[in-house]
Amino acid sequence: MSVNQEWTPNIVAFCCNWCSYAGADLAGSGRMNYPANVKIIRIPCSCRLNPLFVLRAFQRGADGVILCGCHPGDCHYSTGNYYARRRMTMLFSMLDYLGIERGRTRVEWVSAAEGAKFAATMNDFVKTITDLGENKKLEDLRCKK
Amino acid sequence: MQRIGVFVCWCGSNIAATVDVKAVAEAAKHEPGVVFSTDYQYMCSENGQAMIREAIKEHRLTGVVICSCSPRMHEATFRKTAVSAGLNPYMVEIANIREQCSWIHKDMAEGTEKAIILARAAIAKVHLNAPLVAGTSPVTKRALVIGGGIAGIQTALDIADAGFEVDIVEKAPTIGGRMAQLDKTFPTLDCSACILTPKMVDAAQHEKINIISYAELDSLSGFVGNFTAKIRKKARFIDETKCTGCGICTEKCPSRKGLNDFNMGLNTRGAVYIPFAQAIPNVAVIDSAQCIHFRTGKCGLCEKNCSAGAIKFDQKDEILEREYGAIVVATGFKPIDASAFNEYAYSDSPDVVTSLEFERIMNAAGPTKGKLVRPSDGKHPHEIVFIQCVGSRCTEDATKGKPYCSKICCMYTAKHAMLVREKYPDVKVHVFYIDARTPGKNFDEFYRRAVEQYDVDYIKGMVGKVSVEQDHLHVQGSDLINNEQIHINADMVVLATAIEPDPTARALGTMLTASMDTNDFFTEAHPKLRPVESPTAGVFLSGVAQGPKDIPETVAQAGAAAAKVIGLLCKNELTCNPCVAHANEALCNGCSQCERVCPYGAITYEDKEVRSPEFRGIKRIAVVNGAICQGCGACTVTCPSGAMDLKGFSNSQIMAEVDAICR
Numbered sequence: 001m002s003v004n005q006e007w008t009p010n011i012v013a014f015c016c017n018w019c020s021y022a023g024a025d026l027a028g029s030g031r032m033n034y035p036a037n038v039k040i041i042r043i044p045c046s047c048r049l050n051p052l053f054v055l056r057a058f059q060r061g062a063d064g065v066i067l068c069g070c071h072p073g074d075c076h077y078s079t080g081n082y083y084a085r086r087r088m089t090m091l092f093s094m095l096d097y098l099g100i101e102r103g104r105t106r107v108e109w110v111s112a113a114e115g116a117k118f119a120a121t122m123n124d125f126v127k128t129i130t131d132l133g134e135n136k137k138l139e140d141l142r143c144k145k
Numbered sequence: 146m147q148r149i150g151v152f153v154c155w156c157g158s159n160i161a162a163t164v165d166v167k168a169v170a171e172a173a174k175h176e177p178g179v180v181f182s183t184d185y186q187y188m189c190s191e192n193g194q195a196m197i198r199e200a201i202k203e204h205r206l207t208g209v210v211i212c213s214c215s216p217r218m219h220e221a222t223f224r225k226t227a228v229s230a231g232l233n234p235y236m237v238e239i240a241n242i243r244e245q246c247s248w249i250h251k252d253m254a255e256g257t258e259k260a261i262i263l264a265r266a267a268i269a270k271v272h273l274n275a276p277l278v279a280g281t282s283p284v285t286k287r288a289l290v291i292g293g294g295i296a297g298i299q300t301a302l303d304i305a306d307a308g309f310e311v312d313i314v315e316k317a318p319t320i321g322g323r324m325a326q327l328d329k330t331f332p333t334l335d336c337s338a339c340i341l342t343p344k345m346v347d348a349a350q351h352e353k354i355n356i357i358s359y360a361e362l363d364s365l366s367g368f369v370g371n372f373t374a375k376i377r378k379k380a381r382f383i384d385e386t387k388c389t390g391c392g393i394c395t396e397k398c399p400s401r402k403g404l405n406d407f408n409m410g411l412n413t414r415g416a417v418y419i420p421f422a423q424a425i426p427n428v429a430v431i432d433s434a435q436c437i438h439f440r441t442g443k444c445g446l447c448e449k450n451c452s453a454g455a456i457k458f459d460q461k462d463e464i465l466e467r468e469y470g471a472i473v474v475a476t477g478f479k480p481i482d483a484s485a486f487n488e489y490a491y492s493d494s495p496d497v498v499t500s501l502e503f504e505r506i507m508n509a510a511g512p513t514k515g516k517l518v519r520p521s522d523g524k525h526p527h528e529i530v531f532i533q534c535v536g537s538r539c540t541e542d543a544t545k546g547k548p549y550c551s552k553i554c555c556m557y558t559a560k561h562a563m564l565v566r567e568k569y570p571d572v573k574v575h576v577f578y579i580d581a582r583t584p585g586k587n588f589d590e591f592y593r594r595a596v597e598q599y600d601v602d603y604i605k606g607m608v609g610k611v612s613v614e615q616d617h618l619h620v621q622g623s624d625l626i627n628n629e630q631i632h633i634n635a636d637m638v639v640l641a642t643a644i645e646p647d648p649t650a651r652a653l654g655t656m657l658t659a660s661m662d663t664n665d666f667f668t669e670a671h672p673k674l675r676p677v678e679s680p681t682a683g684v685f686l687s688g689v690a691q692g693p694k695d696i697p698e699t700v701a702q703a704g705a706a707a708a709k710v711i712g713l714l715c716k717n718e719l720t721c722n723p724c725v726a727h728a729n730e731a732l733c734n735g736c737s738q739c740e741r742v743c744p745y746g747a748i749t750y751e752d753k754e755v756r757s758p759e760f761r762g763i764k765r766i767a768v769v770n771g772a773i774c775q776g777c778g779a780c781t782v783t784c785p786s787g788a789m790d791l792k793g794f795s796n797s798q799i800m801a802e803v804d805a806i807c808r
C-alpha cells in the first residue's frame with residue numbers, strides 16, 4: 001500500500017463463527033455503520049486463530065488486526081476463548097517487542113446479540129489505527145512479496 | 146488448478162444499491178482459476194440456483210464462490226445446490242457482501258471495492274478447498290435418564306412409549322423425588338401421591354424401563370449417539386431380587402435414632418428402612434453408618450427376622466457399564482439451608498419450619514399423620530405466620546440466599562394457607578410477601594381464593610425478626626401498604642425457602658461436559674429456541690435441574706425432552722461435521738499437547754507405521770475421532786510441530802484469505 005493523502009488503514013478482523021461473526025451480521029441487519037476497511041475472516045472459534053496468521057497479516061501489510069470471540073464462559077466450545085486470550089496476550093507482548101505498537105492488535109468479546117458493540121468496536125479500532133498511521137515494521141523485514 | 150465459478154447476488158436492491166455487482170463479477174473474472182463469473186437478482190431463488198447448477202455442469206466447475214448474504218443464511222442452501230449438480234458441498238464458499246458490506250457502507254465506491262476484496266478472499270480460499278465427506282456414527286438406541294423425580298419419570302415413560310429402552314438412574318433408594326413428599330398440589334389441590342404413585346408404578350412395570358435405584362453416574366465417555374456410562378450402584382445391603390418389601394426388618398431394627406430424611410428429619414427411622422409405603426422399588430435399605438451390626442459386628446436382628454433371606458451385610462458397591470445414545474438430566478432440586486437465616490430463628494425453635502417440612506406435617510402419611518400440631522409440644526396452633534422469599538431474590542448476600550426467584554413459593558404458600566384454613570377454620574393465617582407472583586393458568590384465581598374466600602391475611606412487607614419467647618414466637622415485621630410495624634405472637638412460622646439445584650449437579654455437569662449457569666442450573670442450548678437441549682450434543686434437560694418450575698411445567702418440559710430424545714434415537718446413524726481436525730502423520734511427534742486442549746477428548750494416540758521422506762518406522766501419532774471432534778481448532782494452534790490442521794478452515798486456507806485481503 002502506498003502512502004498518499006488518501007491513505008486509509010487495512011484491517012483484518014478474525015471473528016469466531018458462533019458469536020462475533022453473528023454479531024457482525026447483526027450490525028449489518030441493523031444497518032449500523034463502520035468503515036469499509038474492516039474485512040472479516042470467519043474462523044470456527046477464537047482458539048482457531050494461530051498467532052502466525054496475525055504475523056502474516058502484518059507481513060502482508062495489514063495496519064491492524066483484531067480478534068473477536070464469544071464472551072468468557074460463552075464459547076461454543078466452552079474453553080476456546082480462554083486459550084485464545086492467553087495466546088494473544090503472549091503474541092501481543094512479542095509484537096510489542098518487535099516494535100509493532102500495542103494499539104494495532106486487539107482482542108474483543110462480542111456476542112451474537114451485540115451488533116451495536118461490534119460496530120462501535122470497529123469504529124473505535126479503525127480510529128485508533130488511523131491515528132497510529134501506516135504500519136511499516138514487519139513489512140520492513142522484507143517479508144512482503 | 147481449480148475451475149472456479151463466481152456468482153454475485155444483487156439481493157434485489159439489498160446488495161445492488163451500494164455494491165456495483167457487475168463490477169464485482171467483472172473483477173472476479175480476472176482472478177486466477179475463475180472460468181465463469183456472473184451476477185443475478187436473487188441467487189437463492191429457484192432460478193438462481195438453476196443457473197448455478199447449469200454453470201457447474203457447463204463449465205465443469207470444481208469450486209463455487211457465491212457473493213451474497215451471510216453464510217449463516219444460505220450456506221446450507223448453496224451447498225445443496227452444488228450437490229444437486231454433482232459437486233462436493235464443501236467446494237462452495239460464501240463471500241458475505243450483504244451483512245458485512247452493502248448494509249454497512251453507504252458509499253458505492255467503497256462498498257464495491259470491499260466486495261471485490263471479499264470475493265477475492267473467498268476465491269483464494271476455494272482454491273485450497275478439498276472435497277469433504279461427512280462421516281457417520283451409529284446410534285445406540287437406549288436413553289439414560291439421570292434422576293427419578295416427576296421429570297425423570299415422565300421423560301422415561303414418554304421415551305419408552307415410543308418403543309425405546311430407558312434406564313432411570315436414581316440416587317435415592319426410591320424414585321418419586323420431591324413430589325412424593327408433597328401433600329396437595331396447587332392449583333387444583335389434588336393429592337400429590339394420588340397422581341404420582343400411579344406414574345411410578347407405570348414406570349416400574351414398563352417393559353422398556355429399567356430403574357436403577359440407589360445409584361449414581363460414576364463416569365461417562367463417548368459422544369452423542371455413543372455414550373458409555375459407568376454407574377455405581379451403591380450397596381443397600383439387601384438383595385433386591387429377594388426382598389419382598391414386607392417391612393418386618395424395619396419394625397425389628399432396634400437402632401431407631403436415624404433422622405427420617407423423607408420426613409425432612411421431623412421424626413426418626415430405623416437403620417434399615419423403606420423410605421415410604423409406595424416406594425419403588427419397594428425394597429429396604431440399610432444405613433450402614435447407623436446400623437449396630439456395622440458398628441459392633443453384633444445385632445443382626447433384621448437378618449434373623451427376614452424370612453426371604455434378603456439381608457446381605459457383605460454387599461459391595463457395584464459398577465454397571467451401559468451404553469446409551471442420549472442422556473437426560475433430571476436431577477431436580479433441594480430447598481436451601483434455612484439455618485443461615487438467624488433472624489427467623491430456624492435453628493432456635495422447632496416451631497419454625499420450612500415449607501417442605503410443612504408439607505410433611507400436613508401430609509396424612511407424614512410424621513403427625515396429617516394433624517397440624519406444633520413440633521415443639523404437639524399442641525394445636527392458633528396463629529401461623531408464613532414468610533415468603535426466604536433466600537429468593539436475595540441480591541445483597543450471595544452466601545445466604547439466591548439472586549433468582551424460586552417461582553413456586555408464592556403458589557405453594559397460598560396453597561398452605563388455604564389448606565390450613567380449610568381444615569382448621571379457627572387458625573389465623575398471616576403471609577408476609579414482597580410480591581405475590583401468580584402468572585400461570587388458574588394461578589391468580591387460586592391466590593385470590595386464598596385472600597377472598599379463605600380470609601388469609603396477606604401483608605405486603607418483610608419480617609425483621611422472629612424471637613423465641615416462653616410459649617410462642619414473636620414475629621416483628623413491617624406492613625409497607627399501611628406503613629406500620631406489625632407484631633404477631635405466632636405458634637408456628639413457616640419459611641418459604643428458596644430452592645437450589647441438587648448438590649450433585651456441578652460434578653455431574655463436569656462429567657457430561659454440559660454447561661451450567663452461576664447458580665448451578667443446567668443451561669439450555671438456546672434460551673428460547675432450544676430450551677430442553679444442553680449445548681452438548683446428545684444431552685437433554687428436564688425439570689427443575691434446568692431452572693425452578695412447578696409440576697405442570699416440569700411435565701411439559703419432560704415430554705419435550707423425550708420428543709428430542711426420540712428424534713435422536715429414531716435415527717440409525719448420525720452425520721458428523723466433516724470440518725474436523727487431523728494430524729499429519731509425517732509431522733506429528735506424539736507430544737500430547739493437542740490432547741490436553743481438546744475440550745471433547747477427541748484425540749487419542751496410536752503407534753503407527755510411517756513412511757515419509759523424513760521418517761520411516763513406527764511412531765506415536767495423534768488420531769482424531771471425527772465423530773467426537775467438534776472442529777474448534779484449539780489443537781491446531783497448540784501443536785508445536787504444525788502437524789494438526791483443521792479441514793475446511795486449514796492453515797493454508799486462512800493464510801490465503803489473509804493474503805487476499807492484504808494484497
Ligand SMILES: Cc1cc2nc3c(=O)[nH]c(=O)nc-3n(C[C@H](O)[C@H](O)[C@H](O)COP(=O)(O)OP(=O)(O)OC[C@H]3O[C@@H](n4cnc5c(N)ncnc54)[C@H](O)[C@@H]3O)c2cc1C
Pocket residue numbers: 291292293294295296297314315316317319320321322323324327329330331332360361362475476477478479480500501504553557560644647649650653687688689690694695696697699
Ligand atoms: C414446599 C414445596 C411445595 C410444592 N408444591 C407444589 C405444588 O403444589 N404444585 C406444583 O405444581 N409444584 C409444587 N412444587 C414444585 C415441585 O416439587 C417440583 O416442580 C417438582 O418436584 C420437580 O420435579 P423434578 O423431577 O424436576 O425434581 P425432583 O422432584 O427434585 O426430582 C429429582 C430426582 O433426581 C434425583 N437425583 C438428584 N441428583 C441425582 C444424581 N446426581 N443422580 C441420580 N439421581 C439424582 C433426586 O434424588 C430426585 O429423586 C413444590 C415444591 C416445594 C419445595
Ligand code: SF4
Pocket residue numbers: 725726742743744745746747748769773774775776777778779780781791
Ligand atoms: S478441533 Fe477442537 S474438538 Fe477437534 S480435535 Fe481439535 S481441539 Fe478437539
Ligand code: SF4
Pocket residue numbers: 728729732733734735736737738739740766767783784785786787788789
Ligand atoms: S500436538 Fe501436534 S505433534 Fe503433538 S501430538 Fe498433537 S498433532 Fe502430534
Ligand code: FES
Pocket residue numbers: 016017018019020044045046047068069070075076077080081
Ligand atoms: S466459539 Fe466463539 S470464542 Fe469459541
